[in-house]
Amino acid sequence: MSLDDKAVKPHDRLAEALASDMAAVDALILERMASRHAPRIPEVTAHLVGAGGKKLRPMLTVAAARICGYEGTLHHNLAAAVEFIHTATLLHDDVVDESKQRRGRPTANLLWDNKSSVLVGDYLFARSFQLMTDTNNLRVLSILSSASAVITEGEVLQLSAAEDMKTSEETYYTVIRGKTAALFSASTEAGAVLAGATEDQVEALRDYGEALGIAFQVVDDLLDYLSDAKTMGKNVGDDFRERKLTLPVIKAISKAGDEDRAFWTRVIEKGDQREGDLEHALDLMQANGALDETRAAALDWADRGRARLAVLPESDLREMLDDLADYVVARLR
Amino acid sequence: MSLDDKAVKPHDRLAEALASDMAAVDALILERMASRHAPRIPEVTAHLVGAGGKKLRPMLTVAAARICGYEGTLHHNLAAAVEFIHTATLLHDDVVDESKQRRGRPTANLLWDNKSSVLVGDYLFARSFQLMTDTNNLRVLSILSSASAVITEGEVLQLSAAEDMKTSEETYYTVIRGKTAALFSASTEAGAVLAGATEDQVEALRDYGEALGIAFQVVDDLLDYLSDAKTMGKNVGDDFRERKLTLPVIKAISKAGDEDRAFWTRVIEKGDQREGDLEHALDLMQANGALDETRAAALDWADRGRARLAVLPESDLREMLDDLADYVVARLR
Numbered sequence: 001m002s003l004d005d006k007a008v009k010p011h012d013r014l015a016e017a018l019a020s021d022m023a024a025v026d027a028l029i030l031e032r033m034a035s036r037h038a039p040r041i042p043e044v045t046a047h048l049v050g051a052g053g054k055k056l057r058p059m060l061t062v063a064a065a066r067i068c069g070y071e072g073t074l075h076h077n078l079a080a081a082v083e084f085i086h087t088a089t090l091l092h093d094d095v096v097d098e099s100k101q102r103r104g105r106p107t108a109n110l111l112w113d114n115k116s117s118v119l120v121g122d123y124l125f126a127r128s129f130q131l132m133t134d135t136n137n138l139r140v141l142s143i144l145s146s147a148s149a150v151i152t153e154g155e156v157l158q159l160s161a162a163e164d165m166k167t168s169e170e171t172y173y174t175v176i177r178g179k180t181a182a183l184f185s186a187s188t189e190a191g192a193v194l195a196g197a198t199e200d201q202v203e204a205l206r207d208y209g210e211a212l213g214i215a216f217q218v219v220d221d222l223l224d225y226l227s228d229a230k231t232m233g234k235n236v237g238d239d240f241r242e243r244k245l246t247l248p249v250i251k252a253i254s255k256a257g258d259e260d261r262a263f264w265t266r267v268i269e270k271g272d273q274r275e276g277d278l279e280h281a282l283d284l285m286q287a288n289g290a291l292d293e294t295r296a297a298a299l300d301w302a303d304r305g306r307a308r309l310a311v312l313p314e315s316d317l318r319e320m321l322d323d324l325a326d327y328v329v330a331r332l333r
Numbered sequence: 334m335s336l337d338d339k340a341v342k343p344h345d346r347l348a349e350a351l352a353s354d355m356a357a358v359d360a361l362i363l364e365r366m367a368s369r370h371a372p373r374i375p376e377v378t379a380h381l382v383g384a385g386g387k388k389l390r391p392m393l394t395v396a397a398a399r400i401c402g403y404e405g406t407l408h409h410n411l412a413a414a415v416e417f418i419h420t421a422t423l424l425h426d427d428v429v430d431e432s433k434q435r436r437g438r439p440t441a442n443l444l445w446d447n448k449s450s451v452l453v454g455d456y457l458f459a460r461s462f463q464l465m466t467d468t469n470n471l472r473v474l475s476i477l478s479s480a481s482a483v484i485t486e487g488e489v490l491q492l493s494a495a496e497d498m499k500t501s502e503e504t505y506y507t508v509i510r511g512k513t514a515a516l517f518s519a520s521t522e523a524g525a526v527l528a529g530a531t532e533d534q535v536e537a538l539r540d541y542g543e544a545l546g547i548a549f550q551v552v553d554d555l556l557d558y559l560s561d562a563k564t565m566g567k568n569v570g571d572d573f574r575e576r577k578l579t580l581p582v583i584k585a586i587s588k589a590g591d592e593d594r595a596f597w598t599r600v601i602e603k604g605d606q607r608e609g610d611l612e613h614a615l616d617l618m619q620a621n622g623a624l625d626e627t628r629a630a631a632l633d634w635a636d637r638g639r640a641r642l643a644v645l646p647e648s649d650l651r652e653m654l655d656d657l658a659d660y661v662v663a664r665l666r
Contacts, residue, residue, distance in 0.1 A: 035486050035489070036486070037486045037487075037490050037507050037511070038486045038489035038490045038493070040489055040492070040493055041485075041486065041489055088455075092451050092452070092455060095447070095448075095451055096447075096448040096451055096452065114428070114429075114447070115428075115429040115492055116489070116492065118425050118428055118429055118451060119425070119429065119485050119488050119489045119492070120485075120489065121455075122425060122454075122458070122481070122484075122485045122488075123482060123485040123486065123489070125455070125458055125459075125481070126458075126478055126479075126481035126482035126484075126485060127482055129462055129474070129478035129481070130475070130478045130479060130482060133471060133474045133475045133478055136471055138466060138469055138471065141462070141466045141474065142463070142466045145459055145462035145463045145466055146459075146463060148455070148458070148459035148462070149456060149459035149460055149463060151455075151459075152374075152452050152453075152455045152456040152459060153368050153369070153370045153371045153374065153456065154370075155452050155455075156368070156371035156373055156374055156449070156452045156453065156456070157370050157371045159373070159448055159449065159452070160371070160373055174370050178370070
């Protein structure tokens, strides 16, 4: 066992600690993604589910239930439901964003077509609700159906905020609370509820999940300007080229004088991007503190998440969730 | 009151009898399609919900609950959930089919874009599950989440069966049980379950809904070859031009000799359609009995549906469901 080995990534230690639970979740995913009449459904699903996703969200569900003393098996259904919602969202996102690559492989919309991605996503949504219904727990259903609605609201809001220079930090946080943090927090909250945890513990795990999700997305948006292709699996400047109003850009614009403002208007709002613009944008964000402030925001969210764990009983798993929050922002240090 | 006036369409008599229930359902639909953060969501939804849909499915839910003696108000939530699932399906269908018109108006994917249609559909799915969760009835959730999965399986199966001359009647029925009948039968079944009806009554209403849905779709597929634009709101031959394997074509192909088979292969499988082909197809289907057999199948399904109503207590509403099954196929007589 290497659970105490801090050199191993927290995510991998969690996977090791939850190995038998996650094997059951994987088996359930395989069983429930099948279709009696439409073989294309498991084909498309397998392409994504088999493609090296880390299954972070279902692990959070299982960990939350275990930390709160759950000893049954219905947390497997819940974890599979969470992974189905996530997979359905990815399928639909890739249609909406017209993406060509996901996890280093061609997207389903490219390999099959948009039709298949839309319908298979719908199928997985429906299957996720069947899995939740199996838990016989109405509060769990309520948490996850609300999260599904909030995820979509975040995505629609992001659509209408794209290329809009007036996008505020508040709007940015509403978007990422929806598109990313809502499912993280529902994953941990639902696990705790299923385990019959106290309200204090349920709230703590919900807040932890939300803060983790926000930190995760802020880091992602920052690394889009800092990282190289090797560490990210995508290229520096993708968000810039797609004119996305992410936190570093929003902060940079809010600090810009007239001249810099004209630059941002040209490259983001008008989409007139030329050789050297990305480098200039980086210089501006470095000089006016936008990058530092974004980094500080991510660290703060991770700290907030970790602080909420104190309410829970001490355990190896609690320690791993603590380390996980740390790890999410470690790439920024 | 004109409830006894047989000259009034059964659908309109049902709407009149259920007027106060349906007003409550409409109010709930308006309330729940709102979004705090994304105003585009109710815009897109209103375009469809306000566009003269007959709300047949939610009426079936309300009628089923009432026939089984339900006196609460949660059937309104259930009816709104059913209408949301139906609307979400239409939004996604129009993306999948690249449709330009729905109910005589431009489709949402044309007025806004595919992105909005995909995401707003997802939002309505999520909202429908929230509405169902409000009923605190896990069996109702199970019925409607299963129906949602079966609907999508039907659509995916239809995708892979398109233009495929080997499509059997069995496959055709699997497709339409999914894409059309599953939501009809879930609508009536869930209403009965919510009302605490006996198992006999639940099964009878489920079977009635399914038979009504199948009859409805067979009639629709037949009228695509018979009707004129005025009565249908679409043109004769749309399915022919789109090379869909609907029941009349499947029957015609199964009866075809070598020469006729070559014709069907050319127009359906190869998609090489010329002036006069639609008329020739109609002549073939008329001569070999494909149209008559399709008509007989529709009438038979309507009769099967009506026969199942005998288990239920006599009432004006039961009478209207009986007339409704009759009315669905009346256009064929």
